[in-house]
Amino acid sequence: MSKIYDVIVLGAGPAGLAAGLYAGRSRLSVLIIEKGQDGGQIAITDEIENYPGQVEGDSGPSLIARMTEQAKHFGAERVSDLIKSVELEGDVKKLVGAKGEYLAKTVIVATGAFPKPIGCQNEGKFVGKGISFCATCDAAFFEDFEVYVVGGGDSAVEEAMYLTKFARKVTIIHRRDQLRAAKSIQEKAFKNEKIAFMWDTVVDSVEGEEMLEAMVVKNVKTGELTRIEADPDDGIFGLFGFIGYNPNSALFEGILDMDHGYIKTDDNMHTNIEGVYAAGDIRVKSLRQVVTAAADGAIAAMQAEHYLANKE
Numbered sequence: 001m002s003k004i005y006d007v008i009v010l011g012a013g014p015a016g017l018a019a020g021l022y023a024g025r026s027r028l029s030v031l032i033i034e035k036g037q038d039g040g041q042i043a044i045t046d047e048i049e050n051y052p053g054q055v056e057g058d059s060g061p062s063l064i065a066r067m068t069e070q071a072k073h074f075g076a077e078r079v080s081d082l083i084k085s086v087e088l089e090g091d092v093k094k095l096v097g098a099k100g101e102y103l104a105k106t107v108i109v110a111t112g113a114f115p116k117p118i119g120c121q122n123e124g125k126f127v128g129k130g131i132s133f134c135a136t137c138d139a140a141f142f143e144d145f146e147v148y149v150v151g152g153g154d155s156a157v158e159e160a161m162y163l164t165k166f167a168r169k170v171t172i173i174h175r176r177d178q179l180r181a182a183k184s185i186q187e188k189a190f191k192n193e194k195i196a197f198m199w200d201t202v203v204d205s206v207e208g209e210e211m212l213e214a215m216v217v218k219n220v221k222t223g224e225l226t227r228i229e230a231d232p233d234d235g236i237f238g239l240f241g242f243i244g245y246n247p248n249s250a251l252f253e254g255i256l257d258m259d260h261g262y263i264k265t266d267d268n269m270h271t272n273i274e275g276v277y278a279a280g281d282i283r284v285k286s287l288r289q290v291v292t293a294a295a296d297g298a299i300a301a302m303q304a305e306h307y308l309a310n311k312e
């Protein structure tokens, strides 16, 4: 029979790794299950400047590497698997993955969120062939090319600045005439000579043979459509989407209470099922940041510890 862990943490982003660290440090047996690479969105963020104590200029992946090491140091076990179904009612919870079944007395859901598609015609055909959602992963591919960034929030503007280290010109396409990004981030972008702005605009469709070669953008105020083609010398350009995220919560539909796909919890990360907690970007909350995700993970792990202590 499979081992019954005190805690299973699903997801190894900042919330899951903090939960693993706190649970391990409380001498609970803990298993962290992650389907891909550690870090969630932070794994694809070039610079984190607002995590307290973060070393200036240090990257998201290096912050995550330290978190991973810390959770391991306190005894958190790891498995790489894609969970396909869950049974969360009762004293022993069961998670069924592609590789095996996992049992635990408590579960912390820290599955995060994934980037929203740009929403233009033919988008699927060009993902990985000109369209990207990860500047850190794909910027080097566009060395000395032109790139476009869709969005006006912190991610879009910060990633646009990162892309200027590679691309010869970066144009931010935003659906309004004002950015949503924090003022300090905006100021840096407005000063950056390689960044241009296309206001009140959305991408309507994308085109190309194999790679992205052209797109049609639409002015949302006038309805005017404009075709943008790659510089003939380049033949291609890059299009990066940073317009927010969708929660990774499909597994819990009809099981955990949700609002627009985000899991509802109380202030102590309790879901509607006893012994099941949610932490980080997956839950309904006002501020989705590394610092709040890590805090959620710590609270969830300590609540799991209290729950288990009271059961004994």
Ligand code: NAP
Binding pocket: 047, 048, 049, 050, 118, 119, 150, 151, 152, 153, 154, 155, 156, 158, 174, 175, 176, 179, 180, 181, 202, 242, 243, 244, 245, 287, 288, 289
């Ligand atoms: P966000 O703040 O939700 O911004 C999304 C942007 O995309 C907005 O400008 C929005 O336009 C635009 N947008 C949304 N749907 C669109 C659509 N269908 N078509 C075109 N544009 C669309 O998302 P985010 O920038 O990914 O940030 C998410 C959270 O992480 C935020 O809380 C942010 O502060 C935080 N974050 C922080 C940092 C940092 O501080 N270093 C870095 C990255 C992210 P409107 O403005 O018109 O709504």
